[in-house]
Amino acid sequence: MRVSGKLSRHILRSVFRPAVIEAEYESHRMYYGHVVEENGEIVDEVMAVIMIAPHSYTREDVLEIHCHGGTACSEAILNRVLRAGAQMAEPGEFTKRAFLNGRIDLSRAEAVMQLIGARGEAARRASLRQLGGGVSSFVGDLSKRLTDVLSTVEAATDFPEEMEEPLVAGAVCEAVCEIAEEIEEKLDPRAARILREGASVVLAGRPNVGKSSLLNALVRQERAIVTDIPGTTRDVLTERVELNGLYVELSDTAGIRETGDKIEILGVRRARGALSRADVVLLVLDLSEPLTADDRALLRDADERYVLCLNKADLPPRLGESSLPNLDRVRLSAKSGAGVKALTAMILKKLGASSAVEGIFTAKRHIELAKKAAEHLRACEAALKGGIPVDQAADDLWRAQKLLAQITGQNATEDVLDAIFRNFCVGK
Missing domain, CATH: 1.20.120.430 (tRNA modification GTPase MnmE domain 2)
Known part of the structure; x- marks a missing residue:
């Protein structure tokens, strides 16, 4: 419980009964005792401290009461403090007082x-x-x-x-x-937003190219179901991770292809929506197979946000890399983990994470x-x-x-x- 203002010392003497009676409470010293009702009945066993102005967060007298916690104890102490003359604080009022009293400026x-x-x-x-x-x-x-x-x-x-x-x-x-x-x-502004709110990284590709395996490799645990059956992922599966300290939402999407399956069509529609909102798109291609019509359709929509993830590098290559557009690319194997570290570095580069961390303006x-x-x-x-x-x-x-x-x-x-x-x- 925290109280700030000129009534702090009065409230301390009104609601707190120390184990050892003090003529004057010393600033910044913890005292053991009890919060008591007006009739002397004990409310809770507590520790109390008074911080005398200007040596406090708000530059006003500040009282703190450390209780056992829990709803009943906290509410009982709060009600006692309010009856002693305190008022409920507004959101941010302690920091606002620190600003108004000149302890910090508005940016701080x-x-x-x-x-x-x-x-x-x-x-x-x-x-x-x-x-x-x-x-x-x-x-x-x-x-x-x-x-x-x-x-x-x-x-x-x-x-x-x-x-x-x-x-x-x-x-x-x-x-x-x-x-x-x-x-x-x-x-x-983009890098600052990503730093404040986190980044959206979406895995895309036709069915069965290894998107779910790559998601598992990036989060380092099995969160997506992996089978050799095309179309296993029907919806957007999102995991939250930290990459070099940066908050990132990784989303595995349904394989994007032409299909007559009504459920799969809905998954493809959601996948395309996720792609449009992504900060970085990991377009997964199968190195062990030639490009398909579905691959080419996805490549036609690729822009500067895209990283080409040439998966299954542990198998004999059959994909002609010379036919790929001039976009950032990483050869990797989601199965063995080879190349995943390089992909992580590429994601951070795409997000401009270093410029946001090193910059001044983030708000x-x-x-x-x-x-x-x-x-x-x-x-x-x-x-x-x-x-x-x-x-x-x-x-x-x-x-x-x-x-x-x-x-x-x-x-x-x-x-x-x-x-x-x-x-x-x-x-x-």
Whole structure:
């Protein structure tokens, strides 16, 4: 149970009876005792700690009561605390107070929820970097440099006889271009989405080429039924795995072919729907057989998302690789496991996982604001190159700086804060 605010110490003295009576509770020290009712009846055996402001998560006095858990004990203690003067917290209210009290900026506040909801080790590491100030320091440096550029513009406007317009325009244009490039290097919306939400990787191919065997090899356990009977897989089978820390949904689909079987037709339709939504498609081909009409039909739809998985490399080859389109490919044997490691590396390359992990902007809100800021900087650059006076072109610099400030929450409106914190869980 956590309480934050000026009533924390009052509530501690009202509801908690320590085993050893203390004249004053020491900050950040755990005390053993009991939560008691107004009449002294014991509610639960607990440990309690008070954290005196500003040395707490919210920079307010914070009380924590550690009870046995379970619905009955927790509700009884909650009701006792509420009767002592506390109010139920809104979603994200503790982190919102930490932001409003200046302990963290808005980008770091958002990182708390990203860390809680992180899917995979890579997302966890990225959230920790943001929580540690990765976004804040980057944006802060950009804002400082923009302020310096704007100061130069102001000086040129106020003292035109001392500063030559063409020289100032050239220096401003160069500085703006550098800042825009740095922002753009950190923008990869697709890779950031994959890092936040996970990736969809779909196995496709005609029946009996080894899709289910390959799924089992990738998840390292038998999850899909494998037989030599074509059409065994009738629906989309999805497994969730981590590839190098990245959360990935692997989907085995029904073999795609022309068929009159009503159930199989439904499976093929679902398979095609999964293909259209996939981030990466593993098109499985049988190296031990020549290309069929069904293979060629699938290859005609292949695009840059596709990896050609040339399966059954442990058998004598009969497929002419020279007839295949110029797409990424891996020779492998799902049966023996040969080539599966290379395929995993190819999947991660296709997903752009490294750029998302190494980049700065992973939150959707940050990406949108940074993208708009870069667009204004490019507009300023174009205006200066087109001969527009420096003071007029600087309007875009002011807009870019305001957009960057929104990332860290400077002058954030109540509507923006509500939109962010309403997605938090209660207690954070």
